Amino acid sequence: MRAFDEYRVLRLIARGEKFEVYQAMAGTGQPVVLKIARKGSAATLVHLRREKEIAESLSLTALRPTWRVAQSSDGRVYAVAAWVERSLRELLAEGPLPRAQALAVLRGVAAGLDQLHARGFVHCALTPEHVLLSGDGEVFLCGLGYARRRGQKATVADERYASPELASGQPVGPWCDVYSLGLIAFEMLCGRLPFEAQSADEWRRAHAVLLPEVPRHLRQTIGRDAARALLRSLAKEPGDRFQSALTFVERMNESEPARARLQHAVLEVARGFFRGTARAPRAVKLFGFGLVLAGMLGGVFWLGTSQKPTPQPDPRTATAEFLAALSTPVTIWTPKPAETLSLAPTGQATPTPPKPALTPPLRQSPTATALPPTPTPETRPLHPAPRLLEPADVTRFPPGAAVELVWQYDLPLEPGESFDIRMWKPGEPPWGIARSTETRYRLNGPPRGSGEYTWLVVVVRDDPVTGKVIETSLASEPRRIFWD
Secondary structure, eight states: OEEETTEEEEEEEEEOSSEEEEEEEOTTSOEEEEEEESSOOHHHHHHHHHHHHHHHHHOOTTBOOEEEEEEOTTSOEEEEEEOOSEEHHHHHTTOSOOHHHHHHHHHHHHHHHHHHHHTTEEOOOOOGGGEEEOTTSOEEEOOGGGOEETTSOOOOSOGGGOOHHHHTTOOOOHHHHHHHHHHHHHHHHHSSOSOOOSSHHHHHHHHHHOOOOOHHHHOTTSOHHHHHHHHHHTOSSGGGSBSSHHHHHHHHOOOOOHHHHHHHHHHHHHHHHHHHTTTSOHHHHHHHHHHHHHHHHHHHHHHHHHSOOOOOOOTTHHHHHHHHHHHSOOOBSSOSOGGGOOOOOTTOOOEETTEEOSSOOOOOOTTOOSSSOOOOOTTSOOBOOOEEEESOTTEEEOTTOOEEEEEEOSSOOOTTEEEEEEEEOTTSOOEEEEEESSSEEEESSOBTBSEEEEEEEEEEEEOTTTOOEEEOBOOOOOEEEEEO
């Protein structure tokens, strides 16, 4: 035990590249967490202050409060936060979790994430180290120093849990946290991550292009629909993922097969027995072990005689399972199939029985968190559409060339409004590439390789209560550009 300022350090909890985390005791006898920067700099001070200020400003029960950010007598920057008994990483060190326990933790994490997203923030650093579990079952999130506003760019905290768009420097949104939550859920149920890599570059490549391992190959008791929900949360395109973290967890919470429930019950009884007899006499331990072993063998025999043998994994199974997951009809970011996409000219409404729609039937981009296009309140009619100026329609550029997108908007933006720039390839849904308050945006090259792209601009604002994105203007007429 050593002293650090007015705190008594009890033990080291975790050590990362930037910070060391300790359990400590304040002078009043209250247990606290000390997060000490390994290298003192202005950047680490800003990071810790940001974590404290975000938690204070949002006042969400799912966020662990940070009480103090200070500098020690020897010049080390540190933060003092509330003490929570253990992290999810410590729990995962014991192996895969029972289904009920995993779902309980996931539900708490998802509820906290959805609250964070409703306030317009994205966590951007969701890892098992940043999920905290109290003794009475409460779940808390920490690591908010990495959090960013939706539409901003963020730094990667841990490549193992970073979504493809976060790792590639694209604007972040709730879909980034849904991807990270899917990775954590996979690890909780299967005992490991769905990819294997040795370096940061390999992790980025795995998240960007590799198909994840099929969950049921690693744990057969995972239900088919739950396994498909896991794969959908790990979709490469944000538009293929779930609209919210809780939607994903509820999809995971399907009825478990009877055989799986029996297996989990046997495992739980065995774990409870070994914990309860840790200090029992040796003879009692041996007798109890024999009873448990006999019961487990009997259960395995029954399961083996009533279950068909598992076929050898087919190398095509991962692709088939992943495609099946993406074809499963669930609530996702983009609610309509790509082939139904249609764009009406500016100022015209698309007729949708029994009454005409107010806006062209654009599919929601991942920048929008609402499921169907959010209707504008009747008391606030839609503003005129922005007018695209440059480049002209059907303009061609060399492969990889930078392009300056320019448009005109005759009205001043109201507080909270911004321009949502959307772009897509033929047969794809519109993709929100950026938000801007300026009437121009520079693209450093084609977002998804050479070819034909269509782009448009619409004015949007975030609802401060629900966090939904509301279109406040008509969409501009689309234009096409080519990189070839």
